[in-house]
Amino acid sequence: MTTARPRSPSATGSPAVPAALLVTAILLLAVNLRGPLVAVSAVVDPIRSDLGIDAATAGLLTSLPVLCFGLATPLASAFLARAGLARGVLVALVVLLAGVLVRSLDGLPAAIAGTLLLGLAITAGNVAVPVVIGRDLTRHAGAVLGAYTAALNVGSMLTLSLTVPIAGVTGWRTALASWGALVVVAAVVWWWATRGRDPEPAPAQDTSATAPTAWWRRPVAWVLTVAFAGQAFAYYGVTAWLPQLLRDELAMPPVTAGAAASVFQIAALGGAFGVPVLLRYAGPRATVLVVCAAWTTIPLGMLLAPQLWTAWCIVGGFAQGGGLVVIFSLVVQAARDAAESRRFSALVQGGGYTVAAAAPPVIGAVHAATGDWTAPLLVVLVAIAVLAVAGAIAGGLRATRPVPG
Template structure:
């Protein structure tokens, strides 16, 4: 019976487990896949003072996990292939809990070690969840993927809003370590939803392509989309890392208020996640990319010339940061000639883009330290958005964008 309908069953292969329970487990897991990383940005000042580090070094606490996203995907895929999706995610949550705790121990080496553990664990989650959704919830994949994307941003919003109040009462170490409770709760629900034997080995990303009409890596659109995603991801992780500090410096916000204000940038992403697929269908790829990039520019330009309107720039920029992600991955689907090429494009775009994005927090931190202000770092963000705009428009103009509709 399980062999006859493998895609309609939950991850355990047991029809007794409701789909709602698996969806709940996925959404709880998603809260852990960004929140622990952005929590650092809300308490960067006490971390720097306690550890005696400069802004560029502090930026490593948010950039190293992003580097893992780019470089550790093969390791995450190997883990999931060996132990299966259900056990692999449990292992990842265990590593994530260890990373949260180790990061809060004394000294910079512990902070760096814990940060790397977080990056490795979250990389495994990034790889596993889309596969789980496609395999076990295929009938509701679109809705679940939308909810999953929303939960990623909700996790960021929660940690940005609550880390500073917890830190004021207990100190930054306890505040960051407290998010390990969320990992434990997620692991418990995940185990309950995926208990029992797995029906088949995890279908992780495979090796080199064997049946594309021509070498996929020779297509210029693949590299253009990689450059576009690098600009998108660089801008997102740079702004996410330093927005609370910028609000404190430019508007004299208290730390707790700045953390809550920065969370608007994350929660406004829900508009982009659900709005850009509609925009793609109504206007086409090129206008969509231009709208997203125009919205993105309001962040560096708005905070440079009218920082008092910070809430507007956070809302519009939040739409843009999620919209850019949706637009690029929709374009991958549109220009790929078959499923195999789509997988290779996705791997190249994510690997290259996240590797570049890992440099954003330390680069912006170093520029801020060198100039003593935020104008120059914001100009760096504007340059990254320009890369997104130019590469994205060329890719959409020259790629085969009419063969298949984008997701959404």
């Protein structure tokens, strides 16, 4: 039995919002859900030198937000249910701005505190966006999810490419703080797109809980969680250490390595827009396998022929962008109503990001123990294999609605 999907606020008494404006707000939000996080990897050496910390401690500035994505997801889901998606995301953007600024203040405690604020804010955004897309943009969910994933990678691309040049002129603190300007722009557009909406309080009756099968007993939720864990572990492991790998293996200077690593983020745009088409014509299971085959080019290519790094970053970047789209599409497809969509989003991202938080320190520790990049790249390959197996299983499970186009 399938429960009816609730109508969007524009259909229930709140002022109508043009779909283009809401999509613009989602894309600007997405730019800020990865950019401030990955910016640290571009200037990790001056941060270590200035703060007097070792590589493991510096890794916390990347891994702590990802740990928040996992552990704080239930809190974020509850907050969004109470505050409503519109108001909750706006509050999250204010907290994100505070985190970006506090992280750039003097001393390690400020850097850690700002990083935690940043992680908590991005967690709320991570949970909210798939729910907003599935609820308010259902007819074009696949395309909007693709654009959302592309915007995530645009944010990463901008920060990886520009943080080092900005830091060369102003210092790493100002370089990291400067990305707060994008947060302000996103907050203004989000407020404009959602102004006048009701706070969308949690419904008195949870339809997913009264359905024949409780949401947390559905196998698809847990299989998708495992698949997302493999996807996120591989992504954050590669993102955190690719600049260093390029410096070590190809003797690239830091500025060049940061720009080169951004190719991995730029190429995700192809996967973000290509995978929705592949989903429509090939189906979820075949799409997952194609994505995973492309993903393997990063670890295998950098092991066997690192001089061809451009090709591996392009194909692997396509895969990492596509992997996110296919998993979120399956979440939207499987959820029976908005409440279940929020819970699925929280479970899949919470479990996946908790595992992914270990990627930067684990890969860094393996590299330190072995002295080269062979073993760390094999760890990434194992994560991709997990994504392939769990994703193929999830893609074969029947859902209540067709894959959104």
